[in-house]
Amino acid sequence: MTVSLPQSLVLLGAGKMGGAMLEGWLRIGMDPAGISLVDPHPSDEIVALAQEKGMALNPDAERIAPPDVLVLATKPQMLDTAAPAVQAFIHPKTLLISILAGKTLANLAARLPTANAIIRAMPNLPAAVQRGVTAAAPGPGVTAAQRALADALLGSIGRVEWLDDEGLIDAVTAVSGSGPAYVFHLVECLAAAGAAAGLPPAIAERLARATVEGAGEMLFQSPLPPATLRQNVTSPGGTTAAALDVLMADDGLKPLMVAAVSAAKRRAGELSG
Ligand SMILES: NC(=O)c1ccc[n+]([C@@H]2O[C@H](COP(=O)([O-])OP(=O)(O)OC[C@H]3O[C@@H](n4cnc5c(N)ncnc54)[C@H](OP(=O)(O)O)[C@@H]3O)[C@@H](O)[C@H]2O)c1
Structure with a gap:
């Protein structure tokens, strides 16, 4: 089966979980030239990795191509602070994948009103050793092609479980x-x-x-x-x-x-x- 990968992706928040996902994406063959990293205080490892692989670090939103995917991986309480930066990267075709614990699809849609397609995902800690499991709930505007992209990206850090009902996420949080x-x-x-x-x-x-x-x-x-x-x-x-x-x-x-x-x-x- 061929895995569909995005041509362009912005990662907002390159911390523990964002960094683990980034490693996964590079491992499954994403072109680093298509990846941009946004983090106000990137770790030395992230700075070195960005330099080594040629990934843009903290680019101006206007100076990069509209991304296929934007992955939001800041702490949940940073959503308000990060929202203007997130908005600047979102184009009509951009899929937003949020891993922010506790932030519902409705909450994300209200704060990021130009996002047409949002997936709420809940990964877990073993993602750091590629043995995570992520439950993902797609919002109403997500196309089959975007879901396939998300499946490949989230699958790079372990298994993926798709949920039809976002209401199950609290139980997912409690189990995995x-x-x-x-x-x-x-x-x-x-x-x-x-x-x-x-x-x-x-x-x-x-x-x-x-x-x-x-x-x-x-x-x-x-x-x-x-x-x-x-x-x-x-x-x-x-x-x-x-x-x-x-x-x-x-x-x-x-x-x-x-x-x-x-x-x-x-x-x-x-x-x-
Ligand atoms: N770790 C887990 O096991 C786990 C599991 C499920 C879900 N999650 C979710 O994953 C998210 C990230 O968790 P984490 O453990 O990876 O946290 P983390 O290591 O603190 O990573 C968050 C990163 O975002 C950066 N950041 C802060 N404000 C930002 C902004 N305005 N724009 C861009 N980047 C910004 C932080 O920089 P500073 O350090 O300088 O603030 C940090 O590098 C959380 O929402 C959490 O709910 C985590």
Whole structure:
């Protein structure tokens, strides 16, 4: 399948997530000559990368070709400050992709009234190692061709899930947006449990960490559902089964995770607007 890439793109906000996406776009073959970066305080790495690859850094909007795509990756609270600069880069054919947490399509459309096509996307932290997952909700003016461009750009940092209903974004935020922190905490808990079982704490932490790394890699490589992977390593009456009896009890991990995700979803709703 051929991947469609934009000829011209402006990235507004070249921080952690913007920088990770930029690496992804270069990796999938976007022509750096078509990429412009806008950031009032670019990091030394971004300045060096722009120089090395020949990407424009902080160009005047009037001096570059109207971009096919503008990616908005500042902090959400910078939207008001950034809006005039964003407006200057938006042309009738420009697709705006926003990754600003909590900023709805309606909110973006109200602040950037000349944008005809907006996609709201929610990536997550493992984008930094190209293993992110991004949920994306297209606004009404987005064409099939623009959606294909967004799919390629967002797919450069991991998997992409398209949502018909933007209302699902708060739940997405609670599952995959905040989810990496839950997994890091799982490692902390497994390490603490190992120490409680008598292991030296440093060994317990290395074992717990490597276990989650390995299990994550198996999930990545295997087409099997997680329940099957679990069943495959659980002999009846064995040690894993003894632990899972505790974790899968009525008051085990599932109700705890449901409560945690529900709290995150509620908070995402409170912060959104
Ligand atoms: N990191 C994540 O895991 C994650 C996940 C999902 C969504 N997001 C979303 O991604 C966005 C960026 O997050 P981040 O973690 O990458 O933040 P970040 O590292 O702080 O990056 C934001 C960048 O935007 C720059 N900036 C500030 N004002 C600007 C302006 N007016 N025009 C252009 N650039 C401007 C910042 O410069 P200064 O540092 O000088 O202010 C910084 O380089 C946020 O909206 C967040 O909600 C992040």
